Amino acid sequence: MSDQRNLILAIVLSLVVLIVYQQFVEAPQMEQQAQFEQEMAANGSAYSDPMADSSLTPQPQSGLSPQVMGAGAGAEPVAASSPSPRINIRSQSLTGSIALRGARLDDISLNNYMESLDEDTDNVQLFHPSEGMDGYYAEYGWATRPGASVNLPTTETLWSASSGELTPANPITLSWANGAGLLFTRIISVDEDYAFTVTDAVQNSTTNDIALAPYGVISRKGRPDTSGFVILHEGPIGVLGGELQEIDYDDLRDDGRFETQTTGGWLGFTDKYWMAIMVPDQNLPASTRFFYNGSEAVERYQVDYLHAEMIAPAGGSVEITSHLFAGAKEVNLIDAYGEQFGAALFDRTIDWGWLYFLTKPMFMALDFFYGLVGNFGIAILLLTITVKLIFYPLANKQYVSMTKMKKLSPKMKEIREKYKDDRMRQQQETMELYKKEKVNPMAGCLPILLQIPVFFALYKTLFVTIEMRHQPFFGWISDLSAPDPLTPLNLFGLIPWDPPSMIAVGIWPILMGLTMYLQQKMNPQQSDPIQAKIFLMMPILFTFILAPFPVGLVIYWTWNNLLSILQQWVIMRRMGVSIKD
Numbered sequence: 001m002s003d004q005r006n007l008i009l010a011i012v013l014s015l016v017v018l019i020v021y022q023q024f025v026e027a028p029q030m031e032q033q034a035q036f037e038q039e040m041a042a043n044g045s046a047y048s049d050p051m052a053d054s055s056l057t058p059q060p061q062s063g064l065s066p067q068v069m070g071a072g073a074g075a076e077p078v079a080a081s082s083p084s085p086r087i088n089i090r091s092q093s094l095t096g097s098i099a100l101r102g103a104r105l106d107d108i109s110l111n112n113y114m115e116s117l118d119e120d121t122d123n124v125q126l127f128h129p130s131e132g133m134d135g136y137y138a139e140y141g142w143a144t145r146p147g148a149s150v151n152l153p154t155t156e157t158l159w160s161a162s163s164g165e166l167t168p169a170n171p172i173t174l175s176w177a178n179g180a181g182l183l184f185t186r187i188i189s190v191d192e193d194y195a196f197t198v199t200d201a202v203q204n205s206t207t208n209d210i211a212l213a214p215y216g217v218i219s220r221k222g223r224p225d226t227s228g229f230v231i232l233h234e235g236p237i238g239v240l241g242g243e244l245q246e247i248d249y250d251d252l253r254d255d256g257r258f259e260t261q262t263t264g265g266w267l268g269f270t271d272k273y274w275m276a277i278m279v280p281d282q283n284l285p286a287s288t289r290f291f292y293n294g295s296e297a298v299e300r301y302q303v304d305y306l307h308a309e310m311i312a313p314a315g316g317s318v319e320i321t322s323h324l325f326a327g328a329k330e331v332n333l334i335d336a337y338g339e340q341f342g343a344a345l346f347d348r349t350i351d352w353g354w355l356y357f358l359t360k361p362m363f364m365a366l367d368f369f370y371g372l373v374g375n376f377g378i379a380i381l382l383l384t385i386t387v388k389l390i391f392y393p394l395a396n397k398q399y400v401s402m403t404k405m406k407k408l409s410p411k412m413k414e415i416r417e418k419y420k421d422d423r424m425r426q427q428q429e430t431m432e433l434y435k436k437e438k439v440n441p442m443a444g445c446l447p448i449l450l451q452i453p454v455f456f457a458l459y460k461t462l463f464v465t466i467e468m469r470h471q472p473f474f475g476w477i478s479d480l481s482a483p484d485p486l487t488p489l490n491l492f493g494l495i496p497w498d499p500p501s502m503i504a505v506g507i508w509p510i511l512m513g514l515t516m517y518l519q520q521k522m523n524p525q526q527s528d529p530i531q532a533k534i535f536l537m538m539p540i541l542f543t544f545i546l547a548p549f550p551v552g553l554v555i556y557w558t559w560n561n562l563l564s565i566l567q568q569w570v571i572m573r574r575m576g577v578s579i580k581d
Contacts, residue, residue, distance in 0.1 A: 088165045092192040102155040103174050106137030108326050126274050135221035138324055140198055143213040151178040168192050181206035194327025201319035204312040214320045215306040216278045218268050223299050227272050232351050236290040236303050238267030239345045247290050258290040266343045267303045273466040275349055279323040279341045280305050329466050351464050358457035363465055376480055377473030380552055384559045399568045404439045462550040480552035484508045505547040508554045513543030515561035522568050
């Protein structure tokens with residue numbers, strides 16, 4: 001039993017350290033970052049952008065670089081400060097627009113997701129025009145070797161469009177002629193969800209072959225708000241060279257850049273629930289880069305790729321097709337896109353963690369039950385029952401062993417009193433009693449060890465999957481991925497005061513603590529008085545520890561405790577052991 005107690009105490013202490021670190025280290029850092037971003041937004045006009053957008057285009061080791069210049073011969077120069085004409089984007093899941101100057105995808109909102117549950121909240125906006133302090137956009141283009149006399153489209157080039165609106169039924173064609181025999185076209189299509197297909201082509205009417213290299217860029221100005229939890233990656237991400245690369249914003253800022261050569265793969269930025277991911281041609285080699293270039297006034301992060309040179313033959317053309325995902329990280333949809341794009345490990349855009357083999361099946365089970373009952377809260381209850389059935393044989397042995405231990409409590413008490421001055425003899429007599437009665441005090445450890453990964457896998461699933469976001473249960477629970485909002489400290493919302501998260505204990509955490517206390521009363525009493533007091537405090541400690549966790553996880557734990565109490569009560573009654581003893 002001592003090993004089991006030490007295991008539980010280790011888990012408790014680990015959780016305490018995690019919560020304290022998040023509250024007193026990460027939370028103040030996030031608050032300082034948010035305050036800094038607010039000051040930047042309020043005083044944005046007082047700061048100059050430390051680099052032009054054109055300086056962010058790829059410059060890999062191959063020596064290729066996009067040619068930075070004006071609109072070029074044959075095109076009318078456009079002032080950088082004038083507003084760009086736009087092409088509207090409209091689909092089932094997206095609305096937004098494309099800036100014809102630079103042909104940037106820089107304005108995308110998600111139709112099916114709101115910023116919060118408030119009635120007057122706005123739709124989530126993923127992409128923002130580069131002029132703002134939160135500029136976030138995707139850009140495609142062509143590069144040449146330095147010194148090459150090829151007039152290429154730039155960030156200031158004004159493209160012509162085949163129509164005024166991009167829809168799933170109406171792809172658009174953007175075009176621009178450089179006045180020197182090259183016609184650049186870009187066909188952009190969008191599906192009903194979050195995928196764009198971009199086909200860039202160059203028609204060469206000159207008498208010379210021309211070497212061009214296609215590139216793609218996602219640029220992000222400013223540090224986005226992040227959840228600040230160590231179990232979740234938010235920032236630059238990609239599968240490059242067959243390996244998952246996750247780069248934190250801080251690491252990218254400190255190191256400046258990460259460069260990789262790859263054939264196939266994908267790269268972009270991931271937030272907790274949203275992402276923007278480029279999927280280049282999977283059969284062509286590419287130089288990729290995660291890049292930071294900014295200042296204290298304006299931070300800028302970028303991911304980009306540059307393919308090897310392609311030849312636009314004299315009198316001929318060359319083209320290349322790539323994909324862009326810009327939207328919500330819906331699990332089933334991302335799995336389907338991974339197959340559609342032929343992109344390896346595309347499902348890793350969702351941070352399933354190192355318990356992937358448990359976390360994703362956990363979600364699939366929840367999603368299956370949700371399909372049956374239409375409520376993720378009930379799906380959690382059904383999943384709990386399923387887990388209990390899977391572990392039933394082991395749990396049954398645990399409860400039988402604990403019931404035997406409880407039955408032996410009077411004899412163990414006699415041994416403690418008889419040999420209270422001889423701890424060695426006391427332990428020897430206790431082990432002899434266990435051997436005589438065929439009781440294994442370690443029988444309860446294995447089920448606990450096996451259920452710990454299940455618990456954390458469910459926590460991860462509730463925390464990272466968008467399907468849980470803003471999902472109601474019953475009563476006051478309107479978001480299973482958020483903490484229980486009602487707490488006795490403000491009379492359940494009657495007092496206009498928001499208690500600190502560490503003490504804002506909701507109703508469900510209180511219920512969980514009560515069930516944990518009841519379950520503890522059914523277990524054998526601890527022989528060591530100090531350990532007995534510690535275990536008596538555990539329900540209270542866990543109540544406060546789990547209070548800031550997603551309420552869906554607390555519901556799981558509470559329901560699991562109730563099922564365990566029922567199972568243990570049946571075993572104790574069958575073995576003739578009183579619960580009150």
